[in-house]
Amino acid sequence: MxxxxxxxxxxxxxxxxxxxxxxxxxxxxxxxxxxxxxxxxxxxxxxxxxxxxLNSLPVVSEYKEGVRLSAFATNADTAYHPIIEKRYPLLSKAILAGASAQIRNMATNGGNLLQRTRCYYFYDVNTPCNKREPGTGCSAIRGYNRMMAIMGTSEHCIAVFPSDMCVALAALGAVVNTDGMQGKREIPFADFHRLPGDHPEKDNNLLAGELITGIDLPAEGFAEHYAYLKLRDRNSYAFALVSVAVVFRLDGDLISEARIALGGIAHKPWRVLDAELYLQGKSATVDHFAAAAEIILQGAKTFEFNSFKPELARRAIIRCCKMALSPDTQLPGAQPSA
Known part of the structure; x- marks a missing residue:
């Protein structure tokens, strides 16, 4: 070291x-x-x-109509907080899908947003990696790329962002609070992380030396219709091949609002507003979920070992949308309704 x-x-x-x-x-x-x-x-x-x-602030505090999460609180304390479990169950489930209990007891909310890719080549200092050393190349493009991205990639990087918590925060429309040499800022979650482009070494839009101090959740937590689905090689302590967060607001059989965010397929949590707008006013059917999935995955680019990911993601989106209609289907052993 x-x-x-x-x-x-x-x-x-x-x-x-x-x-x-x-x-x-x-x-x-x-x-x-x-x-x-x-x-x-x-x-x-x-x-x-x-x-x-600095971890003297409440884990969760009321803020405007919603709540503010302390950036210094642990993932475990956040996931099990009564307010989060009741008002933002999607976030609780997503956090608990990540890592292991021991890691969640140590990892902080701010740190979760800043974790770096688990790309094999990024961790191997003996291989070229534009994210670790700009200008050296991307070993994953022609290497073992099973875990890598299919959306938003560039010729310089195809790594994926590993967080589960952030997929839920993207769906909920959170806001990141920061403090730095240039003062305090509020960054909409959609603008916090970056796609690789020409600068894959830059994971987010923080300024140099800027510190995350809190995360704001809006008043609407979609506690009635939500689901988080994580598909991985083993049932615990594994990163997602594909993950999906879905929340709905329903008016009878019609969808009045939809949010869908994906993990495991891009350099940041992947959310396509056109797909969500497509679902508004439509009935909650498999056909409509499938059409939304096609919109979300339009332009997917696969590589030698991850060509299975678009179909896996499509099926995961449909299944997660069905689960969100009846959150009880997320209990162990339960099956989504037909």
Missing amino acids: HNFRYKAATSVSDAVVEVNQSAEGQFVAGGTNVLDLMKYFVAKPEVLVDVNP
Whole structure:
């Protein structure tokens, strides 16, 4: 592991100043991703600024009509919070689908947004990787790319973003709160993460040394009709091949509002507004869900080992939409209705 200097932050402003004093400064909270990156020599920070001392805010607090999540709270405390379980069950289920209980007890909400891709080549410093070392090439394009993206890729990177929590936050329309040298900002979730384009080394639109302080959830949590479906190689401690978050507002048999976000297929949570608009005012049928899936997956580009992903994603979207009509179908052993 690369040698580094450690500093425990005493306040948000102190953390921001400390991390900006070094070109290679980095925040650390739970450390469930950044410490792995350091062990593999992917990350080589000169200073780690520990923001755990800032974890004095409530896990969940009322904010406007919705709620604000502390960025410093753990994933576990957030998922099991009574307000989240009752008002935003989609978020609770998505968090609990991620990682393992031990990791969720350490990982923080802010850190979840900032975790980096689990692309094999990104972690292997002996292989070319534009995300790790811009301009060296993308080994995954002609390598073993089974887990890689099919949407929003570029010739420079086909890695996927691994978070489950963020797929739910995308569907809910969250807002990210930050604080930095240029002051406080509110970033709509759709604008937080980036597609690779020509700069795959940039995962998000944070400014240098900017710290996530909270995440705002809107008043509407879609607690009556929601579903989170994660398809993976094993039932726990595995990243998604495809994941889907769906929420509906229904007016009788008609869909008055729909939100669909996907994980495991792109460099960021994937949401296509045209598909959601298509479903508005339509009956909640498999045919309409299938048509929405076609809109979402339009332009999918596959590679040698992930050609199965578009069909897997299409089926997952349809199934998750059916599950959202009756959330009880998400109980263990239950089957979605026909």
